[in-house]
Amino acid sequence: APAPPSPAVAPPLPPLREPLAPRQVRSASGPAPVPEATAAAGPNLVERGIAYIRQWFTRGNVPVKVGMLVLLAGVAALLKYGSDAGWFSFPPAFRLAGISLAALAGLAFAWRKRGSHRAFALALQGGAIGVLLLVVFAAFKNHGLIDALPAFAISVVLIAGLCVMAVLQESRTLAILGVLAGFMAPVWLSDGGGNHVALFSYYALLNAGIFAIAWVRPWRILNLLGFAFTWGIGTLWGVLDYTPAKFASTEPFLLLFFAFYLLLPLLYARRAATPGGARIDGCLLFGTPLVAFSLQAGLLQGERMPLALCALGVALLYAVLARALLGRERLHLLAQGYAILAVGFATLAVPLALSAKATASVFALEGAGLVWLGLVQQRRLARWTGIGLQLAAAFALAVGIDGAHALRGGAEFAVANAVFMGALLIALAAFASAWLYRGAGNRPVAVIAYAWALAWWLGNAGTEIARFVEPRSVLHGMLLLLGVTGWLAAEVHRRRPALALSLTTLGGFVLAFPLAFMQVAEHGQPFAGHGAWAWPLFAALGVRSLLCLRSAGDAIAGPAQLAWWLLWPTVLSLLSWHLGKRFELAGGWVGMLLALPWLLLAVLSLRRWHWLARPLGVAFDRYRPILQAATFAVLGLWWLVSLASAGAAAPLPWIALLNPLDLAQLAALLLAAMCLWSADARQRLAGLRLGLLPLAALVLVSTITLRAVHHWGGIGWVSGSRRGQWGLWLAGAILMAVVLAKLLLIDRGNLGDLLGIGAFIAY
Structure with a gap:
C-alpha cells in the first residue's frame, strides 16, 4: 500500500538570532556618533518580545510546536482526571514509572530525528524533558514517593542534560527552557527549610552552567535570565530573611555571583563580535556593579569604612x-x-x-554610563534608562537629606562629606551626559542636561558655602563661586565651543551686580572682610575667562566684556559711597567720589578706547556705542540727582565752579558734549546736541547760582547788618535782588515742574 502523504511542513529555519542594535559605521578616524535625531529607532523590549512570539508561532514546524504544548497540557490534565476518577488501579509509583518510560522513549526518538527533522526533534525533546520534570514534581509533592534531595538531584540531571542537548544542537530555545526550569526548580521542590546556603550553592552551580554555555555560544538571553533570577531572588531573600548573623555564609556567594556577571559581558563581547567591533551588553556591564554594590551596602548595614574599601577595590578591579x-x-x-x-x-x-549615602551616587554614575553606551550603540532604551537613573539619584539624595541638619552644618568636614559628594556626582554625571549628547548632535537634550547639571553644581556649592563658611563671609564665597564657575565654563568653551558655556560665563558677570549690592546691604561695602581678596581673585578669574572667550571667537564674548566693564565702576562707586560715609565727608566730596569711576570710564571710552577693547580687540568696537550709552545714562542719572545737593566742600570753603561737585558735574557735561560731537555720533545724535546740551548747561548754571546763594547769599547782608556797614549790607541786598529778578523773569515759567518750584522754595 502506498505510504500516506506526509503533512505539509514549513522548511526548518536556523535558530532565531537576537535582534542587533543598529550599528554606526565609523571611519578610521572615528568621527562623533550620528546625531540621535537621524538614527533609526530600534524596537523596544515589548516589541521584540511580541516579534519573538509571533515568529515562534508562524515559522518552522508550527503544528509540532503547538501540538507539543497542547500535549503537555493534555497529559497533565489526563493524569489528574484519571487519578480523581479512579481510572488507574495501579500504584502511583507504577503510573509515574510508565509515564517516565514513555517520555524517555520520546526523548530517544527525538534525538535520533535531530538531523532530518530538526524543528520536530527539538520540540519533542523539550516536551519530553518537561514531562520528566512533571513526574519528579508529582512524585515529590503529590505522592511523597521520594524525598526533597533525590528529587532535586534528578531535576538537576534533567536540566543539565537539556542544556547539553541545547548546546550540541545550537538550540537557544532548549537552553532557555533549561535555564527557566533550573531557576524554578528550588521553588517547586522547596520543603520550606529555608537553607540559603543550599539555595545559593545550587544557583552558583546553575550560573557556572550559564558561564560554560557563554564560553561557546553568544546567547545573551541566557545571561539576562541568569542575571534577573540570581539577583532578583537573592535580593528578595535578603529583604525577607537576611540577618547580620548570616553575613559570613552570604558574602562569599555575593562575591561569586559578582565574578560570574563581571566576566559574562567580556565573554559575550568576544563571542558576539561584529565586523566593526565587539558588542557590549550594557545591562550586565553597568547593572552588575549597581546591583552588587547596593546589596553589599545592605549586607554591611551602615558600616561606612568597609563599604568605602569595597568601592575602592571595585575601582581597582575595573x-x-x-x-x-x-x-x-x-x-x-x-x-x-x-x-x-x-x-x-x-x-x-x-x-x-x-557617610553611607551610596545609592544616589551609584545611580548617577550608572546613569551616565548607560547614556554613553546608548549613544555609542544607538540604543534608545539604554539612553532613557540612564536619564531615569540620574533623576532617581537626585530624588534619592533629596529625600535622604535632612534640610534642617544641612543648614545647621552638622557634617564634620566641608566638601569631604556624603551630601556634597553625592550631589557633586549627580552634577558631574549630568555634565557628562550633556557632553555626550552634544557630541551626538542632539543639542536640545544637551542643553537641558547642562542646565540640570549647572543647577546641581551651583546649588550644591552654594549650600556648602552657607553651611561651612562664617556668616559674614558667605556672600564673598558666593562671589568666588560665580567666578570659578564662569572660568571653568570658559576654559571648556575654549576647547569645545558651546553657547551654553559662554552664557554661563556671562551669567557669572551679570550676577555679580546684585551680589555687590547685597554686600553693601550687609557689610556697608563690597570689599569688607574677605571681600578685600575675593574681588581681586574674581577679577583675575574674569580676565582669564575673557581671554578664553576671545580664543573661541564666540558671539557672547562681546556682551561678556561689556558687562565686565560696567561691573567695576559699579563696585568702585559703592566703595566710594562707603568711604564718604565712614570718614564723614561733605556731600560734595561724596557726590564727586560716586561719579569718579564712571567719569574715568567715559574718558577711556572717548580718548583711550583701545584700552577698553582688550582683550577682545577690534571685535569689541561695535559695542562701543552701547558702553558709552550705558556710561552716560548712569552719569546722567547721577547728574540729575546731584542737582538737589548743596555741594558742601568742607573742610575746604565752598567756591563756585571750584568745588568737588560742580567740577564733577561740569566734567560730566563736557564729556557728554565730546561724545555728542564725536565723529561716530554726528549722524545719530544730531538732535540732542542742539536741544539737550544747552538745556543741561542752563540747569547747571541755575543750580550753581542756587548753591552760591545757599553758601554766600546771606554773608554780605548778615555781616553788614551786624557790623553796621551800609556798603556791605547793600551789596548783599543787591545780590539777593538779582537772584529774585532771575526768578521772576526767567524761572517763573518753570513753576509747573519740580525744578522751578524747588528754585522758588530755595530762595
Whole structure:
C-alpha cells in the first residue's frame, strides 16, 4: 500500500538570532556618533518580545510546536482526571514509572530525528524533558514517593542534560527552557527549610552552567535570565530573611555571583563580535556593579569604612580590566566602560568613607554610563534608562537629606562629606551626559542636561558655602563661586565651543551686580572682610575667562566684556559711597567720589578706547556705542540727582565752579558734549546736541547760582547788618535782588515742574 502523504511542513529555519542594535559605521578616524535625531529607532523590549512570539508561532514546524504544548497540557490534565476518577488501579509509583518510560522513549526518538527533522526533534525533546520534570514534581509533592534531595538531584540531571542537548544542537530555545526550569526548580521542590546556603550553592552551580554555555555560544538571553533570577531572588531573600548573623555564609556567594556577571559581558563581547567591533551588553556591564554594590551596602548595614574599601577595590578591579583591554581594538568600547566604572567607584569611595549615602551616587554614575553606551550603540532604551537613573539619584539624595541638619552644618568636614559628594556626582554625571549628547548632535537634550547639571553644581556649592563658611563671609564665597564657575565654563568653551558655556560665563558677570549690592546691604561695602581678596581673585578669574572667550571667537564674548566693564565702576562707586560715609565727608566730596569711576570710564571710552577693547580687540568696537550709552545714562542719572545737593566742600570753603561737585558735574557735561560731537555720533545724535546740551548747561548754571546763594547769599547782608556797614549790607541786598529778578523773569515759567518750584522754595 502506498505510504500516506506526509503533512505539509514549513522548511526548518536556523535558530532565531537576537535582534542587533543598529550599528554606526565609523571611519578610521572615528568621527562623533550620528546625531540621535537621524538614527533609526530600534524596537523596544515589548516589541521584540511580541516579534519573538509571533515568529515562534508562524515559522518552522508550527503544528509540532503547538501540538507539543497542547500535549503537555493534555497529559497533565489526563493524569489528574484519571487519578480523581479512579481510572488507574495501579500504584502511583507504577503510573509515574510508565509515564517516565514513555517520555524517555520520546526523548530517544527525538534525538535520533535531530538531523532530518530538526524543528520536530527539538520540540519533542523539550516536551519530553518537561514531562520528566512533571513526574519528579508529582512524585515529590503529590505522592511523597521520594524525598526533597533525590528529587532535586534528578531535576538537576534533567536540566543539565537539556542544556547539553541545547548546546550540541545550537538550540537557544532548549537552553532557555533549561535555564527557566533550573531557576524554578528550588521553588517547586522547596520543603520550606529555608537553607540559603543550599539555595545559593545550587544557583552558583546553575550560573557556572550559564558561564560554560557563554564560553561557546553568544546567547545573551541566557545571561539576562541568569542575571534577573540570581539577583532578583537573592535580593528578595535578603529583604525577607537576611540577618547580620548570616553575613559570613552570604558574602562569599555575593562575591561569586559578582565574578560570574563581571566576566559574562567580556565573554559575550568576544563571542558576539561584529565586523566593526565587539558588542557590549550594557545591562550586565553597568547593572552588575549597581546591583552588587547596593546589596553589599545592605549586607554591611551602615558600616561606612568597609563599604568605602569595597568601592575602592571595585575601582581597582575595573581599572585593571580597562588597562588590559585598551590595547585591543575590538574590545575598545568595553575598555571604556570599565574605565568609567573605575573612575566612578574611586570617586564614590571618598564620601563612603564618611557617610553611607551610596545609592544616589551609584545611580548617577550608572546613569551616565548607560547614556554613553546608548549613544555609542544607538540604543534608545539604554539612553532613557540612564536619564531615569540620574533623576532617581537626585530624588534619592533629596529625600535622604535632612534640610534642617544641612543648614545647621552638622557634617564634620566641608566638601569631604556624603551630601556634597553625592550631589557633586549627580552634577558631574549630568555634565557628562550633556557632553555626550552634544557630541551626538542632539543639542536640545544637551542643553537641558547642562542646565540640570549647572543647577546641581551651583546649588550644591552654594549650600556648602552657607553651611561651612562664617556668616559674614558667605556672600564673598558666593562671589568666588560665580567666578570659578564662569572660568571653568570658559576654559571648556575654549576647547569645545558651546553657547551654553559662554552664557554661563556671562551669567557669572551679570550676577555679580546684585551680589555687590547685597554686600553693601550687609557689610556697608563690597570689599569688607574677605571681600578685600575675593574681588581681586574674581577679577583675575574674569580676565582669564575673557581671554578664553576671545580664543573661541564666540558671539557672547562681546556682551561678556561689556558687562565686565560696567561691573567695576559699579563696585568702585559703592566703595566710594562707603568711604564718604565712614570718614564723614561733605556731600560734595561724596557726590564727586560716586561719579569718579564712571567719569574715568567715559574718558577711556572717548580718548583711550583701545584700552577698553582688550582683550577682545577690534571685535569689541561695535559695542562701543552701547558702553558709552550705558556710561552716560548712569552719569546722567547721577547728574540729575546731584542737582538737589548743596555741594558742601568742607573742610575746604565752598567756591563756585571750584568745588568737588560742580567740577564733577561740569566734567560730566563736557564729556557728554565730546561724545555728542564725536565723529561716530554726528549722524545719530544730531538732535540732542542742539536741544539737550544747552538745556543741561542752563540747569547747571541755575543750580550753581542756587548753591552760591545757599553758601554766600546771606554773608554780605548778615555781616553788614551786624557790623553796621551800609556798603556791605547793600551789596548783599543787591545780590539777593538779582537772584529774585532771575526768578521772576526767567524761572517763573518753570513753576509747573519740580525744578522751578524747588528754585522758588530755595530762595
